[in-house]
Amino acid sequence: MTAGGLFLRDHQTTLGADALIQCLRDAGVTCIFSLSGNQIMPVYDAILDSGIRLVHVRHEAAAVYMAEAWAQLTGQIGVALVTAGAGFGNALGALISARASETPVLLLSGDSPRGQDGMGAFQEMDQVAMARPITKFATRASTADQLPGELAQAIATAHSGRPGPVHLALPVDVLTSPLEGPATFDATPDVQDLRQSDAEGILAFMNTAQRPLVLVGPAMARTRTGGALAQLESALNAPVICMESPRGLRDPSLGALIDLTRNADRILLLGKSADFTTGFLGKDMGAPDARFAIIAPEEAELARARARIGNRLDVAAQADALPALRRIVSCATHAPDRAAWLAEAKQALALRADLPADTATHLHPIQVGAAIEAQLARAPGSVLICDGGEFGQWMQAIRHDGPRVINGVSGAIGAGPAYAIAASIACPDVPVIAAMGDGTAGFLLAEYETAAREGARFTAVIGNDNLWNAEHQIQIREFGADRTHGCTLSSQARYDLSASALGGFGVYVDANDPAALQGALDQAQASGLPACVNVRIVPAPAPVVQGKSAASEATH
Template identity: 45%
Template structure:
């Protein structure tokens, strides 16, 4: 029966619906049953997972693909503790996730309440803000604050704990939430500083704009593309723990080392940039930075010293938009100036003509050099060794990663909104090097593994009409294998490719490199038939031991109309390091 009373849970769910939330990723539990009940009347879809961390990973992928806040809902105590670990991946990916956790009643705290825990304290180090709701009539304000905080500045996760007595209490007169309180509060950069930055970029011979995860979301990539077209400066996004050695970026490290002017647009100076030290960046490179976090600007000042020529407070999107506005203003001024010169030439004779023609020639030469640099950067990023096209495994009944992935690219190319999900250690790097798609969700700068299956489920929910291809390692599969049950229950077909080399290959490669092949330990796994695991959950499975089987396997997986697992017995190779020459 529909509820007739107006509880805190009803107010909470109505406020989420008013904010545009139509999907929540969740796992049931005692503390959050009032919210489940309220969702039945609000029409909010619950994607019910098999582990609380999976719910957070799904909310993370949803946020990256939609540009909206992803909401995860878990129960209190151990449910909350299970969810917290996944916040690290979301935080490093700068993903606007709101984790809502049930909580012991306020009126029982300190008395030994069921699953009592200092939940807000536990989540605090991995979130932008973390608190426990205190009043029923303030729940809408809590939600608005959580959403705005998650979206503003450098995006990231927020946690709110929801005591059961706050959820069950009747609502009197809920406090009104100001219009716009749910939205991001932009950190808008100073236009004068942006104008100076643009001038420096345009006067440089080899400029680059580096962005972080906030501009690598589905909508963020569109902003980056527009910025590159507007400024004429290569815009390169970085979201991999391999940093300048990210195989997705090909031989980009060579170009970064040559850059004479680099703008960090929401891109942290961290290990992914070798902390800004040579040879990753040239010793005499000019650096500029736009960042919403004062601590990030301070860190860059300490690292670069006098090489940091300009800084500006601003979020990544506002910074990109401000730079494009500066381009429009500068170009408008150039047009006016050119018109004045043309007018003077028409009335002032040959000297004026000579100056105008000379200026134009200089501009053409500058444009040619800029185009050459853009093309060189693009070519470096696109570069892949020619030998990959014919690579074969060096052991029997195993598949070389490059050979395994060729048919997957055909599937990804079949739809303009196809989504590529990548997770895992060495196999993840091979996938990022070999595959591309309009939209991509990877485990990110956190370098964590285990998120691929939940990511793929959420991607199928967020982009329902497009193929979703997830590539993961056999180690990764073990974290959230039961999410095949979620995908089957929810009717979410996807193609999951498991690179099965029967070991934790990233760690194995470290041990071989640092200690020798005779001192590897603790990296062995069984050559499990993960396709059969998927089939046991009601999905489709196929096993591949030869690259010639891959085309048919992909077609069979897609044709099944089910969540499908292609178990590829893979040669356990180290991740590729791409260099030219």
């Protein structure tokens, strides 16, 4: 050990940490979200002169959530860097969201030295075994010379097939060891293109339909694929619908989607899992004589569909969703005229729940959503973040043509402040509005300090009903209104004051007055700070859109 410390060196030798950062830069990484710790300080040193931005957070889960939102908004891989032990453990839960949202996230974690394996080293644990069930790929770096190749494999895997999170553990002695040879790095992902014969089979399948639907998964959301879905819809003359909510066919942002799925005669699942969100391909999916086709990157997903619908599955093709879409568009010629069906689909998807007729002491979530919708419309390209249970579902119903990041299929809540910070850094020239419930807000409220320190600018609108309302509604629905307990939150909680104390701006809206809320939103936007609008709302169950199916069910 030198007088300057364990890691003091001449910076002429390329160490494992240097190679790691050089390779990340070669992969297009421009921002890393991190919480510091002993084993990763060599990486911090390597970042210093790299040109990569380091965003230092207050909780490891926030780093992963920020990486998730960053990836969705920029197209880059999102990178989270955490330390070993509890730091790594804190980050794991957030990977579940990235896996469900099909987002390429790289979790880098410090690790105990390989040279001390089996000796009871500080924070020694089998990180790979812990990460493997919730990632596409997890490994532990072997040597400094092998680190670039292992990193390349991780990044390529995150982007290939169905995108998702990967994990690379970084033993500290690998980070501090010199490379003996030049680093070789190629993170080009494998691509499974759609075979020409399969593309022709899909087109033949679609062309025989009168009421076809195409359902795509979260990785194909408009925020991530630009105009690709519109191109496919135009090429097929068929509605193309992205599903990214745990409410599946009853996603409030998709209106009366279930009316369409129950009436469709041909359904193509393009990268969309045949899981609970599609009703397991049961009675709500397709008319009685409906036929199906599926394109998925995994054989296991094709097998799942076969097991569910058997001989009703006409085409099953293994390919990556976006390349398959492009191949279908390029091969499409003259799709049948389905103007009436397209119009019916547009009308059904545009339906929203109605504002209850009875008056209340506080604003209803619909009114909060309307105010946010008006605010977003003022600035094209604004980013909308939605997070939370019942309130979050109301907010997902906001009509918004710009980028959107939601808490996704996993059903996890709490990422909202982290998503908003990443969105502000990724999209600094447009407003960012994050709508979240008061239960959600409590998870990462301390990240307001991160936002103020990093110059992130956003407005968080907290729908405050003093409840864990999703669970409260379950108690009412399943056990009775007289059996509700344990799900209340403090009526004295002032999230706006907390945001102000952490360096942001806060305003409180306690009146049943939409104009007061609009004024508060204007103040928040004008503040130039990470802002919190804490608005009291009435507790409301998640929205139910009154389409044809809902009306029919209500009469039986």
